[in-house]
Amino acid sequence: MCHNHDIIRSNNKDLQEVEKQWDRRNFLTKTSLGLGALALGSLLKTEKAFGSLGADSSGTDLLNSALKNRMGLPHHLPRAKRIVYLFQSGGPSQLDMFDYKPKLREMFGQDLPESVRQGQRLTAMSADQTVFPIAPSIMDFKQYGESRAWVSELMPYTAEIVDELCFIKSMQTDAINHDPAITFFQTGSQLPGRPSIGAWLSYGLGSDNDNLPTFITLITKGMGGQPLYSRLWGNGFLPTEHQGVQFRSGKDPVLYLSNPENYDGTDRRKMLDYLAKLNSLQNDAYGDPEIKARMTQYEMAFRMQTSVPEVTDLSDEPDYIFDLYGEDSRDPGTYAANCLMARKLLEKDVKFVQLYHQGWDQHIGCPGGVTAQCKRTDQANAALIKDLKQRGMLEDTLVIWGGEFGRTVYSQGQLTPDNYGRDHHPKAFTMWMAGAGVKPGFTYGETDDFSYNVVRDPVHVHDFQATLLHLFGIDHERLVFKHQGRRFRLTDVHGHVVKDLFT
Structure with a gap:
């Protein structure tokens, strides 16, 4: 059979030419940009330019390796060693939780002035409204701690830790709908296809634990709301090993990891x-x-x-830890249990733990919806901060809390003295950070009397991302990856580090 094939090939000039062309294409594919990579390698230390890739890697792969080593990571002394990002999907209402606006009580039901709205973009849910009635929060607010931070009655546990938190009340984003807004926060682009923050950190800094992924995602079970997609923790165009791994509650925390039935x-x-x-x-x-x-x-x-x-086995946790996080922490897959799981993963030197909690999209029934969400999350948020601190981990663990945008001061739909709905609002909302060299007991930025516009120290999504990378010792302008002929970065061509947030 092989002999006959050799005879056919030797007598078929077209086949010989195809094989030559294939060999040429294969050579060019394997050595694409190879001369450029070698030239770059001559400018760098060869062992740093090519690492352990070897001569069989493609030119683009070699070039990215050379670029990565040329970046000299970390670029400066890092403050953070690990991160847990508590993402509140749906857009929490800053007006009912942190951004206290007492003057609004006197303006109940009045039309939001055009001078405040300033022709800002509206969602399809509000676009047909002719009146935008002001809806003051019905929540009571008090100041807590030495920092005198304002916190609503919905979060008594968070009120206990305000002196550990750094509030950013001047967050801004470009997206007004959930999917592009969440994608923007997690990947730096409103369009799918870019690497997530965790993937960038994995690519830039590598792993501190050879037996667990660098980047792990946990999602609260049983919560409705806007859908979440695996691309939010995906690797995009970075090598596949940098994608996040989702841990689930139940018998198989990681899909397809267990041995098949009857196989030892x-x-x-x-x-x-x-x-x-x-x-x-x-x-x-x-x-x-x-x-x-x-x-x-x-x-x-x-x-x-x-x-x-x-x-993933929480059975060895003492009762006082479960009491700290709340009764829900005994039920795997709940937000409280995931916060406790996050602490265990961070202890094992997992670099990036991402928690997603859905259900913050209160277009109607905002007071009741926000109240229910705070009951699910408030104690666990505070417990995680306390737990990390008592273990000496908070000083090099960055904790982030926030959603993809905020909510409007005007009511969407019917307004009553004790009920209102709030639409998406991208131009002014609140997030908080803690640990890893971030100023504790500090509030940055300010909104107007309507929590509608930022009047001092705006922080854009790209600024937030640049600041996050800086805490890990990374210059966001130098963490790059070449793809389709262009050098990409998490912050695209934007972003500046908000150094006023650092101690």
Whole structure:
């Protein structure tokens, strides 16, 4: 059979030419930009330019490796070693939680002046309104701690820790609808396809634990609201090993990690070794960096079969810890249980833990909706800060709380003295941060009397992202990755570091 094939090939000039062209394309693919990468390598230290990639990597892969090493990460002394991002999906109402506006009580039901609205973009839900009735918060506010921070009655536990928090009351975003707004916060672009923050950190700084992913996502179970997509913790165009891994509640925290039924796994190591040899041959033939990424993921999955059951088991936590986080923390998959799980993951040197909690989209029944959400989250938020501090971890752990935008001062739909709805508002909302060199007991930025416009120290999404990276020792303008002929970064071509937030 092979002999006949050789005869056909030797007598077929067209086939010979195809093979020549294929070899040429294969060579160019494997050495694409190779001369440029070698030239760049001559300007750098060769071992730093090419690392452990070897000569079989593609030119673009080599160039990205050279660029990464040229970045010299970290760029400066980092303040943060790890991060937990408590993302409140749906847009929490800053007016009912943190941004106290007492003068609004005298303006109940009045039309929001055009001089305040300033022709700002409206959602489809409010676009047909002819009147925008002012809806003051019905919540009582008090000042707490030495910082005298304003907190509503809905968050008694957060009120206890205000002197650990750095409030940013002047957040702004470009997006007014949920999907692009969440995508913007998590990836730096309103359009899908870019790497998430956690993927950028994994790419830039690597892992501190060989047995767990660098980037892990937890989602509160049973919550309705706007959908969440895996691309929010995806790797985009970065190598696949930098994508986030979702941990779920229940029998299998990570899908497809457990052994199949009736398989004891005794020959798993041997199987992976043979698979690595096959993948190595494939890599030698094609030089596709994703082959190495897949090999890395197989090895990580093998190690996770032991590490994941251990880290997701909360049974060894003492009762006083469950009491600290609240009764819900005993129920896996709840927000409180996920906050406790996040602390365990951070203890194991997972670099980025992302929590998503849905249900903050109160277009109607805002007072009742926000009250219910605060009951689910307030105690656990405060407990996580207290727990990290008592373990000596808060000083190098960055904690972030916030959603994709805020809510309007005017009521969407019917307004009564004790009930109102609030629409999306991207131009002024509140987030808070804690730990890792962020100023404790500090409030940054200010909104007008309507919590509608920022009047002092605006912080844009890209500024927030640049500041986050800075805390990890990264200059956001120098963390780049070349894709489709362009050097990309998390903050695109925008962003500045808000240094006033640092101690």
